[in-house]
Amino acid sequence: MVARGSDVRPTAGRRSQRRNAVRLAGLGVGGAALLTLLTGCDVGGAVDGFGWPQGGITPQSHRMYDLWIASAIAALAVGVFVWGLIFWCIIRYRKRGDSLPVQTRFNMPMEFLYTIAPVLIVAVLFYYTAIIQTDVDRTSKNPDVTVEVVAFKWNWQFNYRDGVGPDANTVASTLGTTEVIPILVLPTDRTIRFEETSKDVIHSFWVPELLFKRDVFPGSVRNVFEVTRLTTEGAYVGRCAELCGTYHSMMNFELRVVSPAEYDQFLAAKKAGQSTQDALSAIGEDPLATTTEPFKTRRDENNFNKTSATGVGS
Numbered sequence: 213m214v215a216r217g218s219d220v221r222p223t224a225g226r227r228s229q230r231r232n233a234v235r236l237a238g239l240g241v242g243g244a245a246l247l248t249l250l251t252g253c254d255v256g257g258a259v260d261g262f263g264w265p266q267g268g269i270t271p272q273s274h275r276m277y278d279l280w281i282a283s284a285i286a287a288l289a290v291g292v293f294v295w296g297l298i299f300w301c302i303i304r305y306r307k308r309g310d311s312l313p314v315q316t317r318f319n320m321p322m323e324f325l326y327t328i329a330p331v332l333i334v335a336v337l338f339y340y341t342a343i344i345q346t347d348v349d350r351t352s353k354n355p356d357v358t359v360e361v362v363a364f365k366w367n368w369q370f371n372y373r374d375g376v377g378p379d380a381n382t383v384a385s386t387l388g389t390t391e392v393i394p395i396l397v398l399p400t401d402r403t404i405r406f407e408e409t410s411k412d413v414i415h416s417f418w419v420p421e422l423l424f425k426r427d428v429f430p431g432s433v434r435n436v437f438e439v440t441r442l443t444t445e446g447a448y449v450g451r452c453a454e455l456c457g458t459y460h461s462m463m464n465f466e467l468r469v470v471s472p473a474e475y476d477q478f479l480a481a482k483k484a485g486q487s488t489q490d491a492l493s494a495i496g497e498d499p500l501a502t503t504t505e506p507f508k509t510r511r512d513e514n515n516f517n518k519t520s521a522t523g524v525g526s
């Protein structure tokens with residue numbers, strides 16, 4: 213015989229408790245909705261992005277940010293619901309005597325609920341993740357700007373290209389050195405394609421404000437991604453996000469976002485043979501990086517252990 217938990221008919225007291233629980237749940241949902249309205253729907257801003265960096269400068273970054281915020285809210289809602297059930301059970305079914313409480317097993321509605329609810333939650337998260345990931349990975353046939361990102365130990369080269377793919381030509385180039393941080397100049401409001409390749413080991417191209425990083429592989433692999441537009445002019449620090457060797461932490465660059473007209477002027481100056489610094493000065497921009505500075509890659513008298521090096525005290 214299979215024991216059924218629903219054999220006992222609910223008493224009037226239980227029914228009123230159930231009504232109270234439903235009221236409480238309604239109050240919780242109403243409160244959450246009110247909180248959302250009060251914060252002007254900027255829930256992410258009110259909770260510091262749930263740890264995700266804010267201030268993305270591409271439409272893709274905003275969509276990824278929204279997905280993160282929605283997922284965190286969904287996780288919190290499930291968490292609050294589960295915590296509520298745990299505490300309710302602890303208080304409602306605390307030990308009152310030696311007799312066992314009703315042993316509920318094979319309660320079909322309940323088993324159905326805790327099987328279907330997680331599947332539904334995962335399905336919804338999967339759906340939105342797939343949609344946004346596809347959007348972030350989408351490339352076009354004719355982007356407005358194509359830049360080849362070449363990583364090497366331990367710096368960057370940015371090649372402005374006249375087309376897409378490895379067969380296109382480089383029309384202008386910026387090469388980072390130990391003394392000068394390379395500046396990648398790009399325009400707002402244009403489709404930009406990044407084609408990445410490495411000269412040696414795996415690096416990773418990362419501008420925090422893109423809310424996105426992508427590995428740069430050596431060999432014949434060209435790792436490609438696009439942004440439909442950059443929304444905000446400014447200077448943004450860029451870094452290598454893949455541990456690539458001794459001076460990995462020094463592989464910094466700067467993304468300088470300018471207006472389309474200034475970009476055209478910059479590119480024309482570069483094509484005419486000017487240095488990146490001169491071309492930046494020509495459009496009224498700071499010629500050197502403002503968000504980071506070159507690191508010293510060699511020890512000097514200020515940072516080695518003078519005492520042991522001179523033999524004193526050894």
Ligand SMILES: [Cu+2]
Pocket residue numbers: 363414415416452453454455456460463
């Ligand atoms: Cu690197």
